[in-house]
Amino acid sequence: MDTNNLIINLQDISFSYPDSPPVLDKLSLKFFRYDRIGLMGPNGSGKTTLFHIIMGLLKHTSGSMEIFGKPVTKEKGFDEVRRKIGLLFQDADDQLFSPTVLEDVAFGPLNLGMSRDEAVDIAKRTLESLDLAGFEDRITYKLSGGEKRLVSLATILAMKPEVLLLDEPTAGLDDKTKAKLIDILSDLDLSFILVSHEIDFLFEITDSIYTMENKRIVSDKEAHLHQHIHSHPYGLYTHKHK
């Protein structure tokens, strides 16, 4: 494939917390521009850890990592990574730390060196694009769970990333907010890796789905024969389904 479009290239990445068995073991992943992949896996299988390694929040114990064609090892290299890759945290309360929504959304752009007016302008436009116009002066901790999630997404989108890493974005959301999130994500012209336990959600907005198994990422395209159990009136009589 086109190497210019290879955004994340992980090779044999291993990671373990001190004095515990490895969380990731020789994991490899190639992520290309315009990829939209879903990642499933049981709790504790290392999905969040993987994201944190990509962002440089955790340091892998062995293996090599190239992002945007450049090997990143030092803290300095991650500055660029963090500018171009946006990570949506599992808990929105971790992401939103400013008292008001506008201040939080403008935080990233200000860190990128924009002037106050530019940052406010971009924050307002981002909020608007997510149907959150009028939320500017709302107090972050008083937002509802769904609103918090959308504002968190806004704080990341305001930095104009090229890639999104989304860590269980639908967790704890009602159907309406979930549908809104699906709309937003499918309209975005961005590549992303999406961690979720909800297969329907993944089917809807990703192109391929991977699973975490044995501390690695595997692509499971094989069809599995499986049985459904269901019930309905007159189910006792022999019948066929389409």
Added chain:
Amino acid sequence: MIEEISSNNSIIYRLDPRVKIVIIILFSVVVAVSNRFVVLITALAVGIIILFSARIHIKEVFKRLIPVNTFLIFLWFFLPFTFAGEHLFSIGFLTGTIEGVLFTSRITIKSNAIMLMLISLAASTPIFTMGHAMHQLGMPKKLVHLFFFTYRYLHVIHKEYTRLINSMKIRGFKPKTDLHTYKSYAHLVGMLLVRGFDRSQRVHNAMICRGFSGKLYSLSSFSISRADVIAFILMAGFILMLGILEWIQTT
């Protein structure tokens, strides 16, 4: 919790937050070291006037004065009896002295005057503006950050606390005076600390991901208006007058 409670169309609300902070500090220091009743009562009176001009709900004010005055009640139990001086009244073998009563009255008036001033000026300022004003006045960055984050996460930690308390309650926990109760509370506090620490790291990580490098930017800009200057001169003059009044007595 610290929250703005004043109506936002009062003169006090529109004052530059830096002016308010400086006035609070000056006022508190001068009143705290003053001893003359004239000075203290004038200060209390001005506190009340400013409170009214800030248009704060009286109910809220009383709610905030309760903690201070609860503490003062305890002082009233002890202080009048522990001062040497002229006999005023006796309860059993305890003797209250005039000096003791006067001393306790001074503390009571001082505390309430300072609290009233603090409530009227601080409660009429949005917390975030307050933080940035402190920063602009040269307050160390770390303290200002601490102030912000305490305000933001107090609510989250309190929610965590209620969650834990509820989970204890639904498993039949009833606080008693025994070791089990103390242990359970110790676990609760320990858990809050550990969770707080974990959260602080997650928040920090999230900030790093958005390019945080130790600097918080403010979106609000302050400008000193003529009203600010006048208010400042008036208040500074008044505080100076209190100081002089106090000083005349002592010399």
